[in-house]
Amino acid sequence: MTDSPAGHLPADLIITGCTVLVHDDQERIGFEEDAAVVVRNGVVESVTTAAAVTDLAAAERIDARGQVAMPGLINCHTHAPMVALRGVAEDLPTEEWFNDVVWPIESNLTEKDVELGARLACAEMIRGGVTCFADHYFAMDAVAAVVDESGLRAHLGEAYFSSQGPQGLEKSLEFALRHQDGAGGRITTALAPHAPYTVDDADLTATAELAREHGLAVHIHAAENRDQTAVSIDRHGVTPIEVLQRTGILDADVLIAHGTGIAERDLPVLENAAGRVAVASAPRGYLKFAWPTTTPIRALYDIGVPVGLATDGAASNNSLDVWESMALTALIQKSTTGDPRWLTSRQALHHATLQSARAVGHGDTLGALRPGHRADIILVDLTGPHTQPVHDLAATLVHSARSSDVRTTIVDGRVLMRDRQLLTLDVPAVVRELGERMPALLDRGHGRRIQDYKT
Numbered sequence: 178m179t180d181s182p183a184g185h186l187p188a189d190l191i192i193t194g195c196t197v198l199v200h201d202d203q204e205r206i207g208f209e210e211d212a213a214v215v216v217r218n219g220v221v222e223s224v225t226t227a228a229a230v231t232d233l234a235a236a237e238r239i240d241a242r243g244q245v246a247m248p249g250l251i252n253c254h255t256h257a258p259m260v261a262l263r264g265v266a267e268d269l270p271t272e273e274w275f276n277d278v279v280w281p282i283e284s285n286l287t288e289k290d291v292e293l294g295a296r297l298a299c300a301e302m303i304r305g306g307v308t309c310f311a312d313h314y315f316a317m318d319a320v321a322a323v324v325d326e327s328g329l330r331a332h333l334g335e336a337y338f339s340s341q342g343p344q345g346l347e348k349s350l351e352f353a354l355r356h357q358d359g360a361g362g363r364i365t366t367a368l369a370p371h372a373p374y375t376v377d378d379a380d381l382t383a384t385a386e387l388a389r390e391h392g393l394a395v396h397i398h399a400a401e402n403r404d405q406t407a408v409s410i411d412r413h414g415v416t417p418i419e420v421l422q423r424t425g426i427l428d429a430d431v432l433i434a435h436g437t438g439i440a441e442r443d444l445p446v447l448e449n450a451a452g453r454v455a456v457a458s459a460p461r462g463y464l465k466f467a468w469p470t471t472t473p474i475r476a477l478y479d480i481g482v483p484v485g486l487a488t489d490g491a492a493s494n495n496s497l498d499v500w501e502s503m504a505l506t507a508l509i510q511k512s513t514t515g516d517p518r519w520l521t522s523r524q525a526l527h528h529a530t531l532q533s534a535r536a537v538g539h540g541d542t543l544g545a546l547r548p549g550h551r552a553d554i555i556l557v558d559l560t561g562p563h564t565q566p567v568h569d570l571a572a573t574l575v576h577s578a579r580s581s582d583v584r585t586t587i588v589d590g591r592v593l594m595r596d597r598q599l600l601t602l603d604v605p606a607v608v609r610e611l612g613e614r615m616p617a618l619l620d621r622g623h624g625r626r627i628q629d630y631k632t
Contacts, residue, residue, distance in 0.1 A: 224547065254313065285620060330553065385429055427449075
């Protein structure tokens with residue numbers, strides 16, 4: 178623990194009486210009981226004992242007895258506005274899901290639809306303990322405005338396809354430059370080419386050059402599943418990861434969504450890009466689409482590539498629940514490796530905290546409750562019958578706790594949800610207005626698509 182400094186003006190916030198999830202100097206997960214977290218100017222000033230802050234003045238105090246204070250969860254890849262399409266395309270293969278339902282519907286999207294979807298998504302994520310999310314979608318000005326209003330942190334990119342012509346990349350760049358460090362520093366941005374099968378090599382090369390020129394990250398789907406990799410090799414002689422290499426994308430800071438089709442030959446390529454590349458894994462969607470493989474987390478771990486947890490959009494995943502992603506990640510890794518000792522609960526928590534922070538470019542400021550890090554904190558109530566008794570706190574958090582056990586969500590020291598009450602968003606109003614817009618949004622009579630899914 179770190180001692181709390183004395184003689185200061187009142188702290189902005191003190192959380193006391195809790196158990197704090199901490200990382201030691203080897204990044205191992207541990208827990209400090211009967212602890213306190215002192216927040217000042219949006220950052221963690223100290224993690225100390227509850228006794229040490231008894232007489233310390235604060236503008237706000239939270240008594241968190243029976244709760245765990247831990248870094249806010251990060252959803253490393255989603256399409257937040259797609260909550261408006263939750264459940265509209267069920268039990269379909271990937272190609273039919275895209276071509277026959279989702280993309281024809283998305284051609285109806287207005288900026289207002291995106292705004293309302295983002296509002297609902299941000300409310301869902303706040304209630305589930307997500308304090309930061311990486312989003313890759315259209316009409317992202319509307320999403321940025323909702324992030325600003327909601328108090329969340331976000332890593333945003335305006336998605337584009339080569340079929341849009343030069344204006345696709347131009348719009349993605351313009352958005353990234355305009356919103357970088359927006360919302361009081363809570364918004365960071367990325368260039369967002371959709372995928373190697375929808376963005377040609379020339380546009381990927383241009384994206385890489387612009388990313389390096391302007392110091393921007395790149396957020397892209399690649400090697401999403403094994404079929405994509407097989408088709409890419411058959412048609413072009415290279416894997417999707419090798420496409421990213423030859424176009425220079427891997428020379429930028431890049432977040433790769435999914436990667437369940439990462440091949441053995443891709444591992445040396447990714448190892449050469451270690452320190453710049455990360456992968457986001459959203460296992461629930463892979464199970465729904467019956468993909469035969471999952472993100473090769475153990476192989477990526479061995480070459481130093483961080484894997485962050487994600488949900489993908491709610492149109493495929495049906496929820497934005499990162500707690501579920503954490504538990505599924507641990508279970509699926511045990512099954513696919515045939516080793517019950519991998520992934521352990523502490524390893525899963527590492528993916529949910531520090532590795533997810535690194536995946537979205539915040540490894541130095543998020544993912545751990547330590548002095549100088551941003552005060553993105555959640556309080557998890559473990560007094561319910563489904564979490565008692567607690568023999569192994571890490572296992573309880575990963576395999577027993579639920580997103581509904583999050584009582585309080587804090588970003589930059591600001592409380593966004595207290596005792597399950599949202600403080601920044603009006604969910605009933607959003608649901609009413611979104612419901613009124615559903616008939617126009619869901620109309621597929623026009624048959625239009627914004628893109629064909631042809632891997």
